[in-house]
Amino acid sequence: MTGAEAVAECLKAQGIELIFGIRGLHITPVAAAVKKRGLRFIEVRNEQSAAFMADAYARATGRIGVVLAGTGAGTAATMVGIQEAYCSSSPILLLASQIEQAHLHKGWGDVHEVKDQHGLISNVTEACYDVKSASDIPHCLHEIFSGMQGERPRPYGLEIAADILKEELNAPFFYQPAVRTPKLPGEARLEEAVEMIAQARRPVIYAGGGAIAPDAGHAITRLAELLHAPVLTSIKGKGVIPEDHDLSLGNLGTEEPVQALLTEADLAVVVGTRFSNRSTGKWSLRLPPRWVRIDLDERQFDKTHPHIQGREIVELVADARTALEHILVRFEQQPSRPQGFERSTILRTKRQTLDRLRTNYPTEVQLLEVIRSALRRDAIIANDSTVAAYWTRRYFEVYEPRSFLWAMGSGTIGFGLPAAIGAKLAKPESQVLALCGDGGFLFSCQELATAVKHRLAIVVLLFNDNAFGVVDYVERKAGHLFGDEALSNPDFIALAKSFGADAVKVDSLDAVGDALLEALTRNRLTVIEVPAVLQVPPDLA
The missing domain is CATH 3.40.50.970 (Thiamin diphosphate (ThDP)-binding fold, Pyr/PP domains)
Structure with missing residues (x-):
């Protein structure tokens, strides 16, 4: 061999x-x-x-x-x-x-x-x-x-x-497959964590990608319902609990109505997150100072931005789902439970946030709602770094874990189409939508050939503003544009068709919903070009 x-x-x-x-x-x-x-x-x-x-x-x-x-x-x-x-x-x-x-x-x-x-x-x-x-x-x-x-x-x-x-092996071949063994929390720390939670009056839960990886969503939902605790997430944590659940506040933690709600909280159960810049509004998120924090990587405990770091923390180095399940078993035996938050209060807070957004950004909010209504609950969204994706990371409702993909770690562009291909190969029965801008799409448009070869029925929403839109916005705000920034783009419809994909160009944002529904019904690789200049979301404004 x-x-x-x-x-x-x-x-x-x-x-x-x-x-x-x-x-x-x-x-x-x-x-x-x-x-x-x-x-x-x-x-x-x-x-x-x-x-x-x-x-x-x-x-x-x-x-x-x-x-x-x-x-x-x-x-x-x-x-x-x-x-x-x-x-x-x-x-x-x-x-x-x-x-x-x-x-x-x-x-x-x-x-x-x-x-x-x-x-x-x-x-x-x-x-x-x-x-x-x-x-x-x-x-x-x-x-x-x-x-x-x-x-x-x-x-x-x-x-x-x-x-x-x-080279030939010089010994008989032997391979023992590696098996996942969940890391268990220490018993003493576990008891401390349960006691801290039991003493709280109004806890909240904040979950990141480290809650998605071990499939901790069910345990988080059970704990939230037991504690009457709102659940906030990082961008990577979106979908760990369905974002139409009464207790879900998604990635809205830095919105004014949610910030007001958080001032009433006295404990945060923090699960699998590093509190990144983008997920926390440049570290403006304000959680209560007392934490129970669960992370598989204990190095992360010392790498939290000082503006966010709690002051009294019980740290559990463990697999998130395993730790939460142990907490649930012990907590259900506790004689006292936190008062928690009224569901009506959480729902009102979320509604206030979204109503305010709808008033100030009606076009962008309607676009998100149209996309969401066209897709099944388990559809996978592969986001490139484009203005539309800056909207989805916070305001697009996600209902299933592992269904919201965004290159937030590196912030690179060109991720959308290849990510959609990888996701469709992983889950061929799922609807897969790539959100791309014209700048990022040309980083990886050649992979249309890969999608065609493998008959992958992906839909690409290609937002064309002839610009690196986010960069231009930031530079315009700083007064650093020089008039030579507009991109020279190809005919995207002809380009997509030359690869063997279906392609259509809509006249306005109002036509996106019908075009998306038709493409999903056809079940073929389809590029939908959307000539549009979207406003940037408020956290970038």
């Missing part, structure tokens, strides 16, 4: 079914080996897109995404996508080839040779493993998959020299 075949056997044993990438010169033996073993290889048109697709696949399923990249340029092209996966805690394996071992660091001018590929990968992953012999491959992959499933989910790299991929 060769090194490449050992990689394929390990992936298959681990339950990997789908791999994204391009068959670069050195990595082709792995692509061939995985295909022979029945794994599906999705060959893309740019390695950056492969990383975005694998990331979206992981977010939509909770499974591990795998990227295959050739030495040098191919691996370098994945870096933006792998960085996004790191920032957003997605479990991605980057399998990268390397020049022959004997040639490393010699500077002889090998094909695809780069100065420090290992360092490049290490900068955007939790760790990068270098294989020294073919027989090391099973052990390295077991360690990587164990780290992904036992610790905070993040990308890892595995770098294998071209000669090792062809």
Whole structure:
């Protein structure tokens, strides 16, 4: 068995079914080996897109995404996508080839040779493993998959020299699949947490992406209903509890009516979040000072912005769902319960927020409502960094976990279409909508070819304002526009059709709903161009 075949056997044993990438010169033996073993290889048109697709696949399923990249340029092209996966805690394996071992660091001018590929990968992953012999491959992959499933989910790299991929193993092949083992909370801290919650009068819950990853939504909903506690989320936490639930306040924590409500709270149960800039309105979120905080990564406790950090905190280092289920068992035995908030008060607070928004931004709010009404509850939204997506991150209602994808970790553009492809491959029966701007769409429009090849019925809403709209808004506000910023765009309808996609251009925002419904009914890859200049949402204004 060769090194490449050992990689394929390990992936298959681990339950990997789908791999994204391009068959670069050195990595082709792995692509061939995985295909022979029945794994599906999705060959893309740019390695950056492969990383975005694998990331979206992981977010939509909770499974591990795998990227295959050739030495040098191919691996370098994945870096933006792998960085996004790191920032957003997605479990991605980057399998990268390397020049022959004997040639490393010699500077002889090998094909695809780069100065420090290992360092490049290490900068955007939790760790990068270098294989020294073919027989090391099973052990390295077991360690990587164990780290992904036992610790905070993040990308890892595995770098294998071209000669090792062809080398025969010098020992019998053996691979033990890594198994997810939830990290349990310490008993003493658990009792402290339950006592703190029992002493509270009006607790609130704040949930981030760390609540989505272990499927903690049901436990959060049970706890919220038991405590009569409103549930706020980060952007990545959207959908952990259905946002039409009476107790859900979604990502509205920095809105004025919600801020007023939060002044009445005396405890926050904080689950799996780092309180990022974008989720907290540039760290303007104000939670009560007493916290019960649950996180799989104890390093995160010391990395909270000082404007948000609580003052009296019980910290539980544990898997979110496991910790919450333990809290629920103990709390249900408590003789006293918090008074909590009246549901009518929470509903009124949310209604006040949205009514005020509807008054000041009627066009943008109507657009969100039209999109939401056209989609099924479990539809997946893949957001690029465009003005429309800046609206959805806070004000678009999400009803299911793993259905709202946004490159908020890195803030990159070009994510929307590849993410939609990865999500559709993950969940072929789900409706998948990509929200793109004209600027970001041209970063990855070539992946329409990938979608056509695999007959993926994705709908792309392409908002065309002939600009990098968010950047232009910020620069205009600062007085730094020079008149040469307008983008020169292609005929997007002709472009999409040239790939074999359906395409239509609507005349106004009022026509978006009908066009979207028709595209979803046709169940074909469809690009809908929407010529529109949207106002930026109030948190950017």
